[in-house]
Amino acid sequence: MSRAEISHDASAGFDAVKQSAERIAAFLPPGAAPRIALVLGSGLGSYADALSDAKGIDYGEIGFPRSGVVGHAGRLVYGRAGKTASSPGVEVLLMQGRVHTYEGHSMQTVVLPVRALIMAGCKTVVLTNAAGGVGAGLEAGDLVLLRDHLNLMGDSPLRGHNDDRLGPRFPDMTEVYDAKLRAIAEQVAAKLSIRLKSGVYAGLLGPQYETPSEVRMLRGLGADLVGMSTVPEAIVARHMGAKVLGMSCVSNLAAGMSGQPLSHEEVTETANRVRATFIKLLDGIMAELVSVC
Numbered sequence: 001m002s003r004a005e006i007s008h009d010a011s012a013g014f015d016a017v018k019q020s021a022e023r024i025a026a027f028l029p030p031g032a033a034p035r036i037a038l039v040l041g042s043g044l045g046s047y048a049d050a051l052s053d054a055k056g057i058d059y060g061e062i063g064f065p066r067s068g069v070v071g072h073a074g075r076l077v078y079g080r081a082g083k084t085a086s087s088p089g090v091e092v093l094l095m096q097g098r099v100h101t102y103e104g105h106s107m108q109t110v111v112l113p114v115r116a117l118i119m120a121g122c123k124t125v126v127l128t129n130a131a132g133g134v135g136a137g138l139e140a141g142d143l144v145l146l147r148d149h150l151n152l153m154g155d156s157p158l159r160g161h162n163d164d165r166l167g168p169r170f171p172d173m174t175e176v177y178d179a180k181l182r183a184i185a186e187q188v189a190a191k192l193s194i195r196l197k198s199g200v201y202a203g204l205l206g207p208q209y210e211t212p213s214e215v216r217m218l219r220g221l222g223a224d225l226v227g228m229s230t231v232p233e234a235i236v237a238r239h240m241g242a243k244v245l246g247m248s249c250v251s252n253l254a255a256g257m258s259g260q261p262l263s264h265e266e267v268t269e270t271a272n273r274v275r276a277t278f279i280k281l282l283d284g285i286m287a288e289l290v291s292v293c
């Protein structure tokens with residue numbers, strides 16, 4: 001099969017993941033063994049610029065689907081995060097952008113990259129996104145650590161035949177977002193004087209933003225944040241036994257909360273505004289993860 005022809009058909013799930021994992025391994029510099037994967041959401045891809053010894057590869061070369069959404073570059077970058085004069089930093093594989101189910105991709109396709117990164121050796125997956133703020137007290141620009149999620153996408157990436165080589169049929173979801181990793185993130189934020197809140201992320205299919213009534217419903221269900229990504233990736237990461245850390249940038253208050261209509265421009269503008277803080281926090285977290293990942 002030529003490079004361009006990797007199948008994303010559900011029946012080819014394991015083989016497609018394995019093929020991508022092998023291509024990732026071939027792309028890595030000799031001796032590299034990154035154990036942390038980072039998925040950067042809308043407008044947050046520039047964290048790649050903060051890496052040392054960085055090297056990138058186009059998604060097409062490793063069988064990853066490409067997003068047509070503005071703010072999703074479509075490159076996998078290997079590099080060292082948190083490198084200083086006294087520390088070699090930590091090796092990471094960083095995804096600049098992701099695809100979403102609302103673009104018409106199957107759940108299988110959406111989660112292929114995260115599965116491949118885990119198969120390629122990453123034991124920890126850090127998922128970031130831009131999200132609407134639903135919970136009281138949240139403001140645009142807030143950074144929020146995910147402590148749990150609500151899967152309201154009407155589908156699961158695990159629906160269909162379960163391939164036992166990936167994980168169990170009925171995986172436990174009691175602690176999707178690792179408590180130890182969350183504690184580390186909170187300590188780092190405190191040390192850097194960055195305000196980091198904590199919240200529950202509701203994953204919806206989109207692509208339309210919610211109605212004010214839907215936002216009220218979400219609040220009633222216990223959601224603090226709403227978005228269109230992250231949940232499928234978190235589910236497959238736990239299915240494969242990887243640890244997950246999730247972080248949202250509140251790009252806007254959810255529909256009906258600010259008196260303004262929502263737009264994707266607002267989402268990317270807010271991400272741009274908090275980029276420097278977000279990068280500082282991520283870098284600090286990466287440096288601390290060296291010891292636990």
Ligand code: HPA
Nearest residue numbers: 130131132226227228254
């Ligand atoms: N709703 C859903 N997804 C989003 C939002 C929102 O308000 N903002 C960014 N992603």
